[in-house]
Amino acid sequence: xxxxxxxxxxxxxxxxxxxxxxxxxxxxxxxxxxxxxxxxxxxxxxxxxxxxxxxxxxxxxxx
Amino acid sequence: xxxxxxxxxxxxxxxxxxxxxxxxxxxxxxxxxxxxxxxxxxxxxxxxxxxxxxxxxxxxxxxxxxxxxxxxxxxxxxxxxxxxxxxxxxxxxxxxxxxxxxxxxxxxxxxxxxxxxxxxxxxxxxxxxxxxxxxxxxxxxxxxxxxxxxxxxxxxxxxxxxxxxxxxxxxxxxxxxxxxxxxxxxxxxxxxxxxxxxxxxxxxxxxxxxxxxxxxxxxxxxxxxxxxxxxxxxxxxxxxxxxxxxxxxx
Amino acid sequence: xxxxxxxxxxxxxxxxxxxxxxxxxxxxxxxxxxxxxxxxxxxxxxxxxxxxxxxxxxxxxxxxxxxxxxxxxxxxxxxxxxxxxxxxxxxxxxxxxxxxxxxxxxxxxxxxxxxxxxxxxxxxxxxxxxxxxxxxxxxxxxxxxxxxxxxxxxxxxxxxxxxxxxxxxxxxxxxxxxxxxxxxxxxxxxxxxxxxxxxxxxxxxxxxxxxxxxxxxxxxxxxxxxxxxxxx
Numbered sequence: 001x002x003x004x005x006x007x008x009x010x011x012x013x014x015x016x017x018x019x020x021x022x023x024x025x026x027x028x029x030x031x032x033x034x035x036x037x038x039x040x041x042x043x044x045x046x047x048x049x050x051x052x053x054x055x056x057x058x059x060x061x062x063x
Numbered sequence: 064x065x066x067x068x069x070x071x072x073x074x075x076x077x078x079x080x081x082x083x084x085x086x087x088x089x090x091x092x093x094x095x096x097x098x099x100x101x102x103x104x105x106x107x108x109x110x111x112x113x114x115x116x117x118x119x120x121x122x123x124x125x126x127x128x129x130x131x132x133x134x135x136x137x138x139x140x141x142x143x144x145x146x147x148x149x150x151x152x153x154x155x156x157x158x159x160x161x162x163x164x165x166x167x168x169x170x171x172x173x174x175x176x177x178x179x180x181x182x183x184x185x186x187x188x189x190x191x192x193x194x195x196x197x198x199x200x201x202x203x204x205x206x207x208x209x210x211x212x213x214x215x216x217x218x219x220x221x222x223x224x225x226x227x228x229x230x231x232x233x234x235x236x237x238x239x240x241x242x243x244x245x246x247x248x249x250x251x252x253x254x255x256x257x258x259x260x261x262x263x264x265x266x267x268x269x270x271x272x273x274x275x276x277x278x279x280x281x282x283x284x285x286x287x288x289x290x291x292x293x294x295x296x297x298x299x300x301x302x303x304x305x306x307x308x309x310x311x312x313x
Numbered sequence: 314x315x316x317x318x319x320x321x322x323x324x325x326x327x328x329x330x331x332x333x334x335x336x337x338x339x340x341x342x343x344x345x346x347x348x349x350x351x352x353x354x355x356x357x358x359x360x361x362x363x364x365x366x367x368x369x370x371x372x373x374x375x376x377x378x379x380x381x382x383x384x385x386x387x388x389x390x391x392x393x394x395x396x397x398x399x400x401x402x403x404x405x406x407x408x409x410x411x412x413x414x415x416x417x418x419x420x421x422x423x424x425x426x427x428x429x430x431x432x433x434x435x436x437x438x439x440x441x442x443x444x445x446x447x448x449x450x451x452x453x454x455x456x457x458x459x460x461x462x463x464x465x466x467x468x469x470x471x472x473x474x475x476x477x478x479x480x481x482x483x484x485x486x487x488x489x490x491x492x493x494x495x496x497x498x499x500x501x502x503x504x505x506x507x508x509x510x511x512x513x514x515x516x517x518x519x520x521x522x523x524x525x526x527x528x529x530x531x532x533x534x535x536x537x538x539x540x541x542x543x544x545x
Contacts, residue, residue: 008106011170015109015163016090019116022159026272033279040286044293051293135541192492199489202479212475215538216489219471222534223493230496230523234503 071144072278078271086264092257100254106170111257113163115265117186120160121224123153123269124193128221131214143210143308144280146217148273150196156269157190181235185228192220200306210308284310322416325409329417334424336394343390344425347383351433354379355440366443373505376437377461377498380430381491384465387425389486391418391473401477405543415470415539423466430458444511453516454508460524461501464531468493471535474542500524 093111100107130146133139164186168177178184199216203209250258320328337344358375359365367375395401404414434454438446446454469490476485500523507514 008104008170011106011166012108015112015166018162018166019112019159022155026155030275030279033283037283037286040290044286044290047293135538188492188495192489195485195488195492198481199475199479199485202481202485204480208478211541211544212478215471215475215541218538219493219531219534222530223496226527226530227496229526230499233519233523234499 071281072274075271075274075278078267078274082264082267082271085260085267089257089260089264092260097254097257098251103171106167109163109167109170111261112265113160113167114258115262116156116160116163117182118262119265119269120153120156120186121189122266123149123156123273124189124224125221127153127217131217131221134210134214135218140210140308140311143214144277144310145273146214147200147308148276148280150193150217152269152273152276154190154193154196156265157186157193161186161190179235181228181232184235185231188227188231189224192223196220197306201304204304206309280307281310281312284312288312319408319410320413322410322413325407325413326416326420329404329414330420333417333421337421337425343387344428346390347386347425347429348432350383350386351379351429352436354382355433355437359441364441367441368443369510370502370506372437372442372509373502375441376434376505376509377502379437380426380433380458380461381465381494381498383429383433384422384426384462384469385487385490387422387429388465388469388473388490389476389483391422391470392477393482396477401543411540411543412536414543415474415535418473419466419470419535422469423462426462426466427459430462431455434458442509444509446508449515450508454505456516456521457501457504457508457524460521460528461497464497464524464528465494467528467532467535468497471531471539471542474539478542497524497527500527 089111093108097108097111099105127146127150130142130149134142134146161183164183165175168180168183169175176183196213196216200209200213203212355375358367358379362371362375392401395404405411472486472489472493475489476482479485500520504517504520504524508516
């Protein structure tokens, strides 16, 4: 096929690459956001577990 | 009772799947089914990505204005978020349309920028106007006022788009032999099929991204609300000033 | 007018307009700044272009770019005194319709722009313009200035109303106003071009129609949306 490539193929490829590139940038942005959400959720999970644990401790010592 | 239904992400999965199928099929049609155009040769294939991007951009801006009107009438912040998202994503699609248009101009006419081409020039002007949307939002601190002023901007700019197209078209010499009308009306049948499926695919992509964006913003707002209720209001720093709408979590 | 009835839109607008004009008469700040700006711009264009006399498209471009940038000065000042001195709050306390404020502000800006447009185009004819326009060409040019200034005043007042509540007022005014005014500038520069050419030419109807359309659309839009800008 490479022998029969029509002229101006590069421009067509470039145009579609621009489209792909913008989509990929968007994926990167969303990936950063998803990572942040995951981190924050982990933090909150640790906090809520600590809270449950300390509550359980308090109940155990008061008995 | 807090709602557990997904507010913004409804039918997001369906849209995402449809986007994947339609856009892939459209690109396949564009490259393997649609014939090579006699006049412009292979470079005409840019048409199948550039024109849908441009049409969807304008659609996004118009919907931004419509949601702006709805916000002004109802004061419902969900319309503000929709207006914001439509304009924001429209701006990104606009960049895509401008760059692919510029590449097409280079391929077809040998120049990166063609002032005689009214659609391209109109697009640049519209782009310049919508570029001010984010700075405008960012420079207003009060969320309610930010939403209201942004909605006024969205309506004015939405009306501006057709006026601008008329003005630029009148000012162009109209000498360019365009084999392909940008409306797709004069296309041969096999090209038309590829074009319309590409248009549908890009439209679906736009809707999917908008829904994804809103669902993501909403879930981050919910996360912040959860953090506040777990850790307590006072330990949290005040939310940073932002151009994005503030989302109320019920 | 009795105290029981709120003032009509027009009488309220007239009162605000009178206030604006009195302010400018007592301390002519905005008008002098705009006129001086135009004169300096013409001098700069003389040196930047390296020409003693210009005509046609370049003349039209120089004249209208100068007038537009001068208009930005006026737009930027439009609500500043009211905000700083509490005039805006005073107006909102009065039982007057808000559109009165739009009408008065747009009229003020319109009058300023007309005065500056008249002075600047005469100065332009003396300093830079090569061909001497005929009387009918002057008349056509005056008509263009009226139509263009009306559009600039309407859009400018809307933008001034938006920008006054933002923190970066000057920036927002210019970046919003310039793109919004592009259609108007396309029409008015294309229409002025034959009037400022050596061969002499006449006005082309479609540019007048476009200017009229622009004024009408953005006038209605400003009228419909202005209330939302002065809500609090």
